Amino acid sequence: MGILAIAAMLAFVILYILFYFSNYSTRKRWTFIGSLLALFVSLVAIVFAYIQQSDFNAWQPAIIFAEESVIKSEPNTAGQQLFILHSGTKVNVLDELEQWNKIQLTDGKTGWANKEDLRLLKDF
Structure with a gap:
């Protein structure tokens, strides 16, 4: 364009x-x-x-690098567990808050993942 x-x-x-x-x-x-x-x-x-x-x-794509990442409903350890993602899953980072990233899967599910569990593709 x-x-x-x-x-x-x-x-x-x-x-x-x-x-x-x-x-x-x-x-x-x-x-x-x-x-x-x-x-x-x-x-x-x-x-x-x-x-x-x-x-x-x-659009901020990221890959889950942890063997198993627990996705929470809130950006803290006390949040409810929504689902678990495994190593190699591609996600989109929507927001950041301290050591948490709000992520979205391709099927539309959203949740909060620990920053240490994933790496942004733009960083490479």
């Missing part, structure tokens, strides 16, 4: 320069319309690139 935004902005600049230096009214009209379309495409591409970047930053 970023490349499209840059290309559309470059087309906008070129078409606007052509509009400015054109002597004929039909050419002025078409270059002006083209420059406005290029500007619109550029702005839409920038918005989509921003959304894509936000989604990429929100």
Whole structure:
């Protein structure tokens, strides 16, 4: 999306320069319309690139490295045990709180895991 935004902005600049230096009214009209379309495409591409970047930053994949990790309902040792994950399970980290990470599985289950039990893939 970023490349499209840059290309559309470059087309906008070129078409606007052509509009400015054109002597004929039909050419002025078409270059002006083209420059406005290029500007619109550029702005839409920038918005989509921003959304894509936000989604990429929100996704924090991690792998469970502990042989067995107990997933709790709260970020403390007194929390209720929801389920157990084994080594090699891929999760998404949603939030962090002290030594706990809020995780989500691919099936939508969420819970709190000890930070020592998993490693973020972005750290490698």
